[in-house]
Amino acid sequence: MENAERKVRIPKQKRGLKTKEQIIEAGLTLFSDRGFYKTNSKEIAAEAGVAIGSFYAYFKDKKTLFLEIMTKYFKMVADTLKNSGTNNTFDINNKQMFIHTLVRNILSAHEISPGFHREISIVMNSDPDIDRIVTEHEDRILENTLKTLKQYKDYIRVEDLETAAVIVYRCIEEIVHTIKFSKSTTDENRLVNELVDMISRYLFD
Amino acid sequence: MENAERKVRIPKQKRGLKTKEQIIEAGLTLFSDRGFYKTNSKEIAAEAGVAIGSFYAYFKDKKTLFLEIMTKYFKMVADTLKNSGTNNTFDINNKQMFIHTLVRNILSAHEISPGFHREISIVMNSDPDIDRIVTEHEDRILENTLKTLKQYKDYIRVEDLETAAVIVYRCIEEIVHTIKFSKSTTDENRLVNELVDMISRYLFD
Amino acid sequence: MENAERKVRIPKQKRGLKTKEQIIEAGLTLFSDRGFYKTNSKEIAAEAGVAIGSFYAYFKDKKTLFLEIMTKYFKMVADTLKNSGTNNTFDINNKQMFIHTLVRNILSAHEISPGFHREISIVMNSDPDIDRIVTEHEDRILENTLKTLKQYKDYIRVEDLETAAVIVYRCIEEIVHTIKFSKSTTDENRLVNELVDMISRYLFD
Amino acid sequence: MENAERKVRIPKQKRGLKTKEQIIEAGLTLFSDRGFYKTNSKEIAAEAGVAIGSFYAYFKDKKTLFLEIMTKYFKMVADTLKNSGTNNTFDINNKQMFIHTLVRNILSAHEISPGFHREISIVMNSDPDIDRIVTEHEDRILENTLKTLKQYKDYIRVEDLETAAVIVYRCIEEIVHTIKFSKSTTDENRLVNELVDMISRYLFD
DNA sequence: GATGAATGAGGTTTCATTCAT
DNA sequence: CATGAATGAAACCTCATTCAT
Numbered sequence: 001m002e003n004a005e006r007k008v009r010i011p012k013q014k015r016g017l018k019t020k021e022q023i024i025e026a027g028l029t030l031f032s033d034r035g036f037y038k039t040n041s042k043e044i045a046a047e048a049g050v051a052i053g054s055f056y057a058y059f060k061d062k063k064t065l066f067l068e069i070m071t072k073y074f075k076m077v078a079d080t081l082k083n084s085g086t087n088n089t090f091d092i093n094n095k096q097m098f099i100h101t102l103v104r105n106i107l108s109a110h111e112i113s114p115g116f117h118r119e120i121s122i123v124m125n126s127d128p129d130i131d132r133i134v135t136e137h138e139d140r141i142l143e144n145t146l147k148t149l150k151q152y153k154d155y156i157r158v159e160d161l162e163t164a165a166v167i168v169y170r171c172i173e174e175i176v177h178t179i180k181f182s183k184s185t186t187d188e189n190r191l192v193n194e195l196v197d198m199i200s201r202y203l204f205d
Numbered sequence: 206m207e208n209a210e211r212k213v214r215i216p217k218q219k220r221g222l223k224t225k226e227q228i229i230e231a232g233l234t235l236f237s238d239r240g241f242y243k244t245n246s247k248e249i250a251a252e253a254g255v256a257i258g259s260f261y262a263y264f265k266d267k268k269t270l271f272l273e274i275m276t277k278y279f280k281m282v283a284d285t286l287k288n289s290g291t292n293n294t295f296d297i298n299n300k301q302m303f304i305h306t307l308v309r310n311i312l313s314a315h316e317i318s319p320g321f322h323r324e325i326s327i328v329m330n331s332d333p334d335i336d337r338i339v340t341e342h343e344d345r346i347l348e349n350t351l352k353t354l355k356q357y358k359d360y361i362r363v364e365d366l367e368t369a370a371v372i373v374y375r376c377i378e379e380i381v382h383t384i385k386f387s388k389s390t391t392d393e394n395r396l397v398n399e400l401v402d403m404i405s406r407y408l409f410d
Numbered sequence: 411m412e413n414a415e416r417k418v419r420i421p422k423q424k425r426g427l428k429t430k431e432q433i434i435e436a437g438l439t440l441f442s443d444r445g446f447y448k449t450n451s452k453e454i455a456a457e458a459g460v461a462i463g464s465f466y467a468y469f470k471d472k473k474t475l476f477l478e479i480m481t482k483y484f485k486m487v488a489d490t491l492k493n494s495g496t497n498n499t500f501d502i503n504n505k506q507m508f509i510h511t512l513v514r515n516i517l518s519a520h521e522i523s524p525g526f527h528r529e530i531s532i533v534m535n536s537d538p539d540i541d542r543i544v545t546e547h548e549d550r551i552l553e554n555t556l557k558t559l560k561q562y563k564d565y566i567r568v569e570d571l572e573t574a575a576v577i578v579y580r581c582i583e584e585i586v587h588t589i590k591f592s593k594s595t596t597d598e599n600r601l602v603n604e605l606v607d608m609i610s611r612y613l614f615d
Numbered sequence: 616m617e618n619a620e621r622k623v624r625i626p627k628q629k630r631g632l633k634t635k636e637q638i639i640e641a642g643l644t645l646f647s648d649r650g651f652y653k654t655n656s657k658e659i660a661a662e663a664g665v666a667i668g669s670f671y672a673y674f675k676d677k678k679t680l681f682l683e684i685m686t687k688y689f690k691m692v693a694d695t696l697k698n699s700g701t702n703n704t705f706d707i708n709n710k711q712m713f714i715h716t717l718v719r720n721i722l723s724a725h726e727i728s729p730g731f732h733r734e735i736s737i738v739m740n741s742d743p744d745i746d747r748i749v750t751e752h753e754d755r756i757l758e759n760t761l762k763t764l765k766q767y768k769d770y771i772r773v774e775d776l777e778t779a780a781v782i783v784y785r786c787i788e789e790i791v792h793t794i795k796f797s798k799s800t801t802d803e804n805r806l807v808n809e810l811v812d813m814i815s816r817y818l819f820d
Numbered sequence: 821g822a823t824g825a826a827t828g829a830g831g832t833t834t835c836a837t838t839c840a841t
Numbered sequence: 842c843a844t845g846a847a848t849g850a851a852a853c854c855t856c857a858t859t860c861a862t
Contacts, residue, residue: 009825013862016825035331037242040852051827056854122327126240158402163395167380167403174379175372190368197363198372202403220842245835256844261837425841425846445741447652450831461848466833532737536650568812573805577790577813584789585782600778607773608782612813630821655856666823671858 009057020058022048024072027065032115036066036123066123067130073116074137080109081141090152096200103192103199107176114180145169149203157205168199214262225263227253229277232270237320241271241328271328272335278321279342285314286346295357301405308397308404311377312384319385350374354408362410373404419467430468432458434482437475442525446476446533476533477540483526484547490519491551500562506610513602513609517586524590555579559613567615578609624672635673637663639687642680647730651681651738681738682745688731689752695724696756705767711815718807718814722791729795760784764818772820783814 011017026048030039041062045055059065089101110117124131146165149156158164175195179188216222231252235244246267250260264270294306315322329336351370354361363369380400384393421427436458440449451472455465469475499511520527534541556575559566568574585605589598626632641663645654656677660670674680704716725732739746761780764771773779790810794803 011825013823013825015862019825038331041854042852052853053827053855054825057825061853118330122330125323125327126243158399160395160399163391163399166383166391166396167399170379170383171376171403174375178371178375186368186371190365191371194363194365194368194372198376198403198407201406202399214842216842218842224842246837247835257837257846258839258844259842262842267836419846421846429846448741451833452831462833463835463848464846467846471832528740532740535733535737536653568809570805570809573801573809576793576801576806577809580789580793581786581813584785588781588785596778596781600775601781604773604775604778604782608786608813608817611816624821626821628821634822656858657856667825667858668823668860669821672821677857 008060011058016058019048019050019054022050023055023058023065024069027069028073028113028116031066031069031119032113035119036062063127063129067133069116070120070130070133073113073120074133076112077109077137078140080112081105081144092155095155095204096196099196099199099203100192103172103176103196106172107179107192110176110180118177118181142166142169156203158203164203168203171195171199213265216263224253224255224259227255228260228263228270229274232274233278233318233321236271236274236324237318240324241267268332268334272338274321275325275335275338278318278325279338281317282314282342283345285317286310286349297360300360300409301401304401304404304408305397308377308381308401312381312397315381315385323382323386347371347374361408363408369408373408376400376404418470421468429458429460429464432460433465433468433475434479437479438483438523438526441476441479441529442523445529446472473537473539477543479526480530480540480543483523483530484543486522487519487547488550490522491515491554502565505565505614506606509606509609509613510602513582513586513606516582517589517602520586520590528587528591552576552579566613568613574613578613581605581609623675626673634663634665634669637665638670638673638680639684642684643688643728643731646681646684646734647728650734651677678742678744682748684731685735685745685748688728688735689748691727692724692752693755695727696720696759707770710770710819711811714811714814714818715807718787718791718811721787722794722807725791725795733792733796757781757784771818773818779818783818786810786814 009016011020023044026044027039030044030047039062041055042052044062044065045052048055055065059068090098120130120134124134142165145168146161149161149165149168153161156164172195175191178186179191216225228249231249231254232244235249235252246260247257249267249270250257253260260270264273295303325335325339329339347370350373351366354366354370354373358366361369377400380396383391384396421430433454436454437449440454440457449472451465452462454472454475455462458465465475469478500508530540530544534544552575555578556571559571559575559578563571566574582605585601588596589601626635638659641659642654645659645662656670657667659677659680660667663670670680674683705713735745735749739749757780760783761776764776764780764783768776771779787810790806793801794806
């Protein structure tokens with residue numbers, strides 16, 4: 001009774017491309033606002049202003065849409081980080097500024113879509129496919145962080161750079177996350193200042 | 206205190222008490238393993254070895270069970286932190302040890318049920334009731350952290366203690382989380398060491 | 411995202427047994443009347459007077475229901491044929507009577523549910539599972555037919571009994587089928603008479 | 616003749632004619648292989664190498680395509696039977712040969728597209744339009760059979776020729792069907808031989 | 821003529837929850 | 842107290858068909 005493999009439409013006309021884009025946009029909005037499990041395909045289609053059939057023409061299912069948005073999102077994050085890179089900001093007389101720039105960059109990377117970023121870590125746990133992609137993304141960022149640390153290793157007091165990269169990356173991420181989502185009244189600038197202070201004292205003499 | 210139109214059974218006999226306990230245990234296991242949205246009430250009942258009817262006799266719905274487990278879980282975490290408190294570990298000549306103990310305590314608090322802890326932050330986002338309880342719990346811990354910092358403020362170089370408390374708590378949480386869930390090979394001891402080093406240098410001269 | 415294997419309810423109370431029976435009954439009726447592809451699970455549930463949920467509690471899907479009905483049906487056919495067996499009807503002086511009884515028996519086996527019988531051969535073609543069961547059933551009947559022929563082989567003029575069994579069985583089936591479904595006005599008795607005549611002359615001198 | 620609100624394209628150029636032919640060919644293939652209900656219009660269009668739009672330009676709907684293929688198929692069957700007619704094969708000294716030719720003709724008529732022939736009897740049940748056409752076709756063949764029998768009625772021992780025609784036609788059809796679709800190992804030649812033997816003894820002294 | 825994107829009715833299936841036993 | 846059968850809203854997904862290009 002079951003039939004062969006599904007066929008996903010690959011848009012060839014500009015019309016189709018637009019439709020697919022609309023669905024992705026709608027998915028991003030709803031996943032961010034309501035979360036993956038509280039959003040259903042019909043709502044996404046409605047938000048995108050297309051029929052449910054179009055949804056399934058372009059995406060095998062909700063998860064696939066999520067995956068595609070995520071991949072796209074990670075690409076944007078990577079681009080943001082790359083473009084606003086810290087490569088030329090290192091100043092031996094003002095090492096704090098270097099860290100400050102790093103934190104601000106990650107902060108702006110999160111501004112792309114804070115809600116979706118949060119949602120990723122959620123769905124991740126119950127789906128290996130998503131988990132894999134997230135892990136790959138994080139590994140790539142971690143690698144970059146490590147590379148940066150190695151680049152300036154003469155000025156850095158920490159010996160275990162691999163571990164330092166994890167610590168620095170994770171802590172910045174977490175505080176950025178706190179800034180974006182905490183309902184508490186903690187001031188953004190104060191958090192950034194203290195974070196930068198902490199990391200600077202950790203890395204540099 | 207509220208009574209109105211109660212429907213939930215309050216176990217008075219040891220049999221009923223045991224049944225309720227089994228359901229909570231099963232819920233904890235399954236929510237941790239598969240997540241809230243991927244676990245259904247029938248499975249919980251099955252895991253608990255009781256009929257679905259019993260589930261709804263003791264819990265208004267799936268969310269209520271989650272709430273109850275969460276409350277219980279937070280109480281255990283608080284107890285763990287309190288019992289293994291840092292109150293008497295401060296030694297002016299070995300301030301690192303103080304931080305080290307703090308980190309280890311949070312680590313052991315996480316050992317109660319790492320999976321469930323992670324799951325909480327997931328459901329939180331889509332439910333205000335849960336979110337409120339989580340926030341309250343975190344606020345309490347934060348308050349304690351702040352109180353501790355204030356207690357030793359003469360030895361601490363940081364001025365903005367409120368922010369410092371947030372930073373310290375969040376970063377420890379995050380690294381503990383990394384240790385518990387990261388598939389990467391980063392060694393637990395190295396992470397703890399670097400974390401302790403970072404926080405120590407941040408707080409103390 | 412996908413979960414483990416489905417669980418089909420196995421009725422333990424008499425209530426559940428009755429429900430399952432009702433669904434089977436409804437399936438038989440609708441499959442016979444409208445055909446497999448023109449009947450949907452909701453209609454079956456409605457006809458059975460139960461909720462759609464109950465349908466899926468007892469049957470994995472529509473096909474599984476069909477399979478189960480079919481198996482049951484074949485058992486009834488086999489029983490009918492066995493009970494009204496031809497074993498003691500052979501009379502050397504009236505061999506025609508023997509064939510006549512055989513045809514009448516198959517005819518009454520078809521009376522159990524002519525519509526469903528027809529439907530089987532339909533669904534069969536697009537589903538290997540169903541096909542297998544049908545083939546097994548037919549092989550069993552064929553075997554019986556052959557056994558009967560062998561029993562009276564001293565009175566039979568045909569040498570190739572294997573082929574004769576196929577011919578006899580298939581032709582009786584087909585004419586019975588014609589009787590049950592032909593919109594043409596051909597008279598049942600006349601068809602039976604001629605059929606019996608043909609087979610008698612074929613088998614006996 | 617009827618025109619009213621026609622929407623179906625009538626091909627006038629050779630290009631359109633070819634497209635229509637391709638769709639018919641594809642429909643025949645897929646209906647035969649997978650069955651009517653398991654084949655969808657998109658697949659037919661794909662198999663034909665045309666767009667789905669073209670499908671609906673030439674055929675009102677899937678059923679209409681089926682109907683058209685069927686009509687065409689019946690015409691071919693009729694032609695096959697006519698061309699290889701039995702009219703001049705009757706030999707008073709070898710009546711068996713006459714039946715043999717008859718069976719072989721029907722057999723070759725089935726070779727046109729055995730799968731489609733089988734499929735017809737399927738869809739037939741759930742559609743009156745198709746049923747009507749099938750019945751008409753069968754009636755025509757039956758009529759021919761009867762005519763043939765009448766032609767040689769002096770040599771035929773059976774009195775009820777109407778019924779005999781039905782019996783003969785149906786049994787040949789069924790055995791041909793068995794030959795074409797049976798997974799069993801029964802040999803074609805043996806089946807044909809026995810069938811011919813049976814019918815010969817039935818019709819002739 | 822030809823294309824393939826878009827539609828949406830309607831089928832399939834799940835699962836939180838209620839209720840009869 | 843405990844059981845598990847029954848419910849049905851709501852999710853998921855397909856496909857015949859129409860329509861813009």
